[in-house]
Amino acid sequence: MLSSPLRRAVGSPPVKRLLQRVYDSYFAGVSGDVRLFSGIYPDFAAAQAAAPGGRPLGYDNPASAMRLAEERHHIFDCDYPMLYWAERLFPQIRRVFDLGGNVGISYYAWRRYLSYPEGLDWLVCDVPAVVAAGERIARGEAAPGLRFTTETTELAGTDLLISAGVLQFLGHPFALFDQAGALPRHVLLNKTPLYEREDAATLQTMGTAFNPYHLFNRAGFFARFVQLGYRLVDTWTNPGMGARIPFHSAYDVPAFSGCYLVRD
Numbered sequence: 001m002l003s004s005p006l007r008r009a010v011g012s013p014p015v016k017r018l019l020q021r022v023y024d025s026y027f028a029g030v031s032g033d034v035r036l037f038s039g040i041y042p043d044f045a046a047a048q049a050a051a052p053g054g055r056p057l058g059y060d061n062p063a064s065a066m067r068l069a070e071e072r073h074h075i076f077d078c079d080y081p082m083l084y085w086a087e088r089l090f091p092q093i094r095r096v097f098d099l100g101g102n103v104g105i106s107y108y109a110w111r112r113y114l115s116y117p118e119g120l121d122w123l124v125c126d127v128p129a130v131v132a133a134g135e136r137i138a139r140g141e142a143a144p145g146l147r148f149t150t151e152t153t154e155l156a157g158t159d160l161l162i163s164a165g166v167l168q169f170l171g172h173p174f175a176l177f178d179q180a181g182a183l184p185r186h187v188l189l190n191k192t193p194l195y196e197r198e199d200a201a202t203l204q205t206m207g208t209a210f211n212p213y214h215l216f217n218r219a220g221f222f223a224r225f226v227q228l229g230y231r232l233v234d235t236w237t238n239p240g241m242g243a244r245i246p247f248h249s250a251y252d253v254p255a256f257s258g259c260y261l262v263r264d
Contacts, residue, residue: 020247027205028052033067034207037245040200044171047201047212056209058169060127063208065103072108072137078238078258079109082162082190085234085260087114089160089186095121097158097184099176100166102126103134107146120145125152152176158184165191165256168214177228183263187230190258193243194218195251202245215243215251222259230261 027038041047051057059065075083094117098106101124116122122145124134131148138146155161155176161184167173177183193215204211222232237255245251 016247023246028054030205031207034205036205037202037213037243038205039203040245040248040251041202041212042200044201044212044214047203048171050203051210051212055205058127058209058211059102060129061209062129062133064206065127065129065133067206067208072103072105073112075109075113078164078191078241078256079106081234081236081258082106082164082188083110083113085188086110086160086162089188090114090117090120093117093159093186094119095157095159096123097155097161098122098124099152099155099161099163100126100169101134101162102130103137104143104146104148106162106164107143108141116145122146123154123158124148125150125154153179155180155184156182160184160186160188162188164189164258168193168216169211170214171212173214174224174228183228185263187225187261188258189261191238191241191256192216192221192258193253194221194257195253197251200251202243202248202251213243215253218257225261229263231264232259232261234260 024038027036030036039047039050041050048057056064098104101107104122104124107122107124124131124146126134126148128150131150134148167189195215196218197215199217199220200215202213202215204213225232236258238258239255241256243253
């Protein structure tokens with residue numbers, strides 16, 4: 001244990017500033033399979049403006065596009081609440097809109113456990129580099145019904161929207177609902193950073209790129225869906241998945257959240 005004088009020294013403003021500079025330098029240059037956060041900003045645009053140079057923003061680049069491709073045949077603990085509801089909903093679902101579905105990772109992984117309805121149309125919406133990778137992979141695998149798009153407007157008329165760990169990466173995450181017209185009846189969300197503080201933003205690095213990143217106030221997040229006509233049916237947490245923000249621990253998200261919403 002640290003002695004009291006040493007704890008005071010480590011906690012002093014000069015030492016904190018030094019440690020912050022060391023971490024900022026590490027954050028700006030670290031590579032590989034990492035997931036780290038830096039800073040708290042009043043909004044998404046401010047977080048984006050603070051991104052270090054030298055690397056792209058987001059997934060629309062070849063290195064970032066393939067980061068999750070090898071996960072497409074794996075089920076993780078956090079997937080099971082989504083699978084629970086998908087199993088119950090799929091008999092009445094004809095079209096899935098998979099927002100930020102990467103190369104179709106949920107499509108491939110879930111079919112090991114679910115029986116997809118005949119003629120199911122599974123549309124993944126993602127950035128161009130990811131869509132190109134997904135279409136290339138799908139040509140080499142049996143993937144009936146799996147399609148890709150870059151257009152969020154294709155949400156209109158969908159039966160089920162699924163999205164896991166994506167809304168926080170969008171500059172205006174509710175814009176696609178406001179513009180959709182015919183909203184999906186069912187919404188399944190997972191791996192979303194909800195907490196009790198005010199809305200804020202941080203910056204994430206995934207080794208290949210930087211991402212401005214929303215932190216959502218829980219009550220405000222669900223209030224937006226209520227305004228859109230949705231009713232909250234179920235919520236859950238994703239233990240072991242969260243956001244730790246060095247030097248800003250008051251904004252840490254210990255566990256991400258998921259939910260099922262329906263329009264009656």
